[in-house]
Amino acid sequence: MEIIVLSLILFGIGLFGALTRKNAIAILMAIELMLNAVNLNLAYFSHNLSNISGQVFVLFIIAAAAAEAVIGLAIIINLYREFHKIDVEEITLLKW
Amino acid sequence: MSLFWPEGIVLLTACLVLVGDLFPRRVQPVPIALAGLGLSLLSLLVLRSGGSLAALAHNFYWFDLFSLFFKGLFLGIGLIIVMINIDYFKAQVKKNEGEFYFLFLISLLGLMIVVSSPNLLLIYLGIEIVGQSSYLLAGWQKNLRRSGEAAIKYFLFGAVASAIFLYGVSLFYGLTGSFDLSRLLVSPLLSPLYYAALIFMVLGFGFKIAMAPMQFWCPDVYEGAPIPITAYLSVGPKAAGFAVLLRFITLARADLIWLFALLAAVTMTWGNLVALRQKNIKRLLAYSSIAQAGYILIGLVSPQLGYGVVGFYLLAYALANLGIFAIVIYLSLILQSENIDDYAGFARRSPALAGALALFLFSLIGIPPLAGFVGKFLIFKAAVGSGFLWLALLGVINSVVSVYYYLNILRVIYFKPGDETAINLPAAIALAVMACLIGTIVFGLFPDLAGNFFLKI
Numbered sequence: 001m002e003i004i005v006l007s008l009i010l011f012g013i014g015l016f017g018a019l020t021r022k023n024a025i026a027i028l029m030a031i032e033l034m035l036n037a038v039n040l041n042l043a044y045f046s047h048n049l050s051n052i053s054g055q056v057f058v059l060f061i062i063a064a065a066a067a068e069a070v071i072g073l074a075i076i077i078n079l080y081r082e083f084h085k086i087d088v089e090e091i092t093l094l095k096w
Numbered sequence: 097m098s099l100f101w102p103e104g105i106v107l108l109t110a111c112l113v114l115v116g117d118l119f120p121r122r123v124q125p126v127p128i129a130l131a132g133l134g135l136s137l138l139s140l141l142v143l144r145s146g147g148s149l150a151a152l153a154h155n156f157y158w159f160d161l162f163s164l165f166f167k168g169l170f171l172g173i174g175l176i177i178v179m180i181n182i183d184y185f186k187a188q189v190k191k192n193e194g195e196f197y198f199l200f201l202i203s204l205l206g207l208m209i210v211v212s213s214p215n216l217l218l219i220y221l222g223i224e225i226v227g228q229s230s231y232l233l234a235g236w237q238k239n240l241r242r243s244g245e246a247a248i249k250y251f252l253f254g255a256v257a258s259a260i261f262l263y264g265v266s267l268f269y270g271l272t273g274s275f276d277l278s279r280l281l282v283s284p285l286l287s288p289l290y291y292a293a294l295i296f297m298v299l300g301f302g303f304k305i306a307m308a309p310m311q312f313w314c315p316d317v318y319e320g321a322p323i324p325i326t327a328y329l330s331v332g333p334k335a336a337g338f339a340v341l342l343r344f345i346t347l348a349r350a351d352l353i354w355l356f357a358l359l360a361a362v363t364m365t366w367g368n369l370v371a372l373r374q375k376n377i378k379r380l381l382a383y384s385s386i387a388q389a390g391y392i393l394i395g396l397v398s399p400q401l402g403y404g405v406v407g408f409y410l411l412a413y414a415l416a417n418l419g420i421f422a423i424v425i426y427l428s429l430i431l432q433s434e435n436i437d438d439y440a441g442f443a444r445r446s447p448a449l450a451g452a453l454a455l456f457l458f459s460l461i462g463i464p465p466l467a468g469f470v471g472k473f474l475i476f477k478a479a480v481g482s483g484f485l486w487l488a489l490l491g492v493i494n495s496v497v498s499v500y501y502y503l504n505i506l507r508v509i510y511f512k513p514g515d516e517t518a519i520n521l522p523a524a525i526a527l528a529v530m531a532c533l534i535g536t537i538v539f540g541l542f543p544d545l546a547g548n549f550f551l552k553i
Contacts (some may be wrong), residue, residue, distance in 0.1 A: 004270075007266075011263055014259070015256070015259075015260075018252070018256050018259075019256075024248060024252070027252055028252075028255075031252075031255045031256060031259055034256070034259035034260075034262075034263070035259050035262065037263065038259065038262040038263050038265070038266045041263070041266035041267070041269075041270065042266045042269060044270075045266065045269050045270040045273075046269075048270075049270075049273045051273050051274075053217075053269075053274070053275060054269055056217075057217055057220075057265075057269070057275065060217060060220070060221060061220075061262065064220075064221070064224045067224070067228060068224070068228060068255055071228050071231055071232060071251065072231075072251050072252075072255065074232075075231060075232070075235055075244070075247045075248050075251050076248065078235060078238055078244050078247070079244045079245070079247075079248050082238075082239075082241045082244050083241065083244070088248065088249075088252070091245050091248065092245075093241055093242050093245055093320075
């Protein structure tokens with residue numbers, strides 16, 4: 001039970017960070033935090049249910065998260081070359 | 097093994113395009129992509145007429161009519177997008193053609209995986225393939241600032257949405273001990289955690305279909321991305337999101353229906369009201385696609401009718417939207433502008449194309465005898481049939497509101513004076529517009545054609 005609460009708190013911190021931080025890399029880190037909360041949940045349930053598929057899912061999430069970080073950083077680098085900043089509040093060519 | 101032909105051919109084509117990119121002078125990616133997609137569609141039709149449907153590997157991968165219909169839809173969408181992309185790519189994007197088509201084909205493969213499985217692991221991997229390749233495609237015009245901005249917005253929203261979806265999946269696993277969605281039918285649990293899991297998962301998919309409250313990325317990404325990719329995002333991932341929601345709702349218990357009714361009402365009203373004041377055609381189409389997602393969500397409130405109603409609406413919507421985007425691409429090539437006001441006088445420059453645009457817009461509004469009318473009629477009928485009269489009425493009111501902004505485009509094209517020199521049309525775009533036009537009219541007059549072959553209306 002404590003683990004579920006811990007992962008909920010971790011997820012909450014991640015979501016809060018993703019919604020409030022302005023630096024694109026900080027948002028990326030917050031997203032990783034959310035994914036790790038999910039991993040924690042899955043590993044705990046998998047252990048509790050003595051069912052291996054949850055842990056397999058965790059492996060897939062780790063791999064997909066790595067790919068996501070690569071793509072995200074590539075997009076951020078490209079953004080930095082064009083705008084010379086990575087502050088998402090200031091990148092506002094497109095609005096309403 | 098022959099069941100895997102459609103996916104296998106798309107994967108093989110993608111690899112061929114990537115390898116061919118090593119010899120950029122000698123190998124052209126466009127013919128390879130077109131041939132591969134055509135071949136894959138052909139093998140799909142052979143599979144359908146052979147009637148060999150099966151569930152493989154302990155319910156891990158399904159070959160039912162449902163997945164065949166959606167795979168066919170995606171392959172058709174892919175063919176049309178490649179065709180309308182040719183001239184735009186040559187004129188505007190220019191660089192990294194092979195990689196562009198590779199990512200596009202891989203993302204089509206991801207869509208085909210998403211719709212084929214009731215297992216959350218495969219659904220997750222499928223949407224990650226689709227998502228990650230489309231983040232890159234949205235930012236493909238690296239020298240354009242707005243393209244980079246579209247990519248970062250799409251990426252950040254998408255990553256948060258998939259994390260939310262995964263959190264729902266982890267709760268679902270804790271409650272049922274399985275990642276199989278069909279466990280929804282047997283799970284006796286009715287705890288708040290169960291609802292939390294379902295709502296998290298629905299929100300994650302709401303991102304893909306641009307459903308309120310996950311629609312904020314949509315206008316910005318649509319405006320910033322290259323237009324063929326905008327066209328793709330407005331139909332491909334959207335249809336896949338609806339496919340998963342359909343699987344979801346036919347397997348879930350009835351108390352989710354109220355949630356979908358509410359989301360449908362909010363989504364279509366929001367999309368339509370904000371669309372009224374748009375000047376940029378891509379932004380207008382973004383809000384219009386949000387509104388259309390709202391109408392399709394109405395179709396989800398009567399799951400006992402099966403997927404036929406939603407499937408037909410998605411088909412009609414995809415045909416009309418792709419046709420409009422083909423014309424928008426052409427206009428942006430000759431005018432270098434995406435403002436609706438700059439389209440003045442277009443009807444006199446190219447009467448045939450203007451007429452086609454009018455028909456596509458009428459189909460989106462839902463005027464008989466076009467496919468969009470049949471789709472809307474079926475959806476509203478289904479809503480009334482399952483006791484959601486207020487939702488159907490709200491849908492009709494929304495359709496009336498949408499007439500204003502759709503017809504505004506036609507007003508500018510037909511009645512505003514502008515440049516009137518005649519222009520000629522690239523063959524690929526003409527072909528794509530023709531295909532969409534024929535589909536829109538034929539499925540409007542004879543909806544049974546689609547109905548008998550793939551859908552059970």
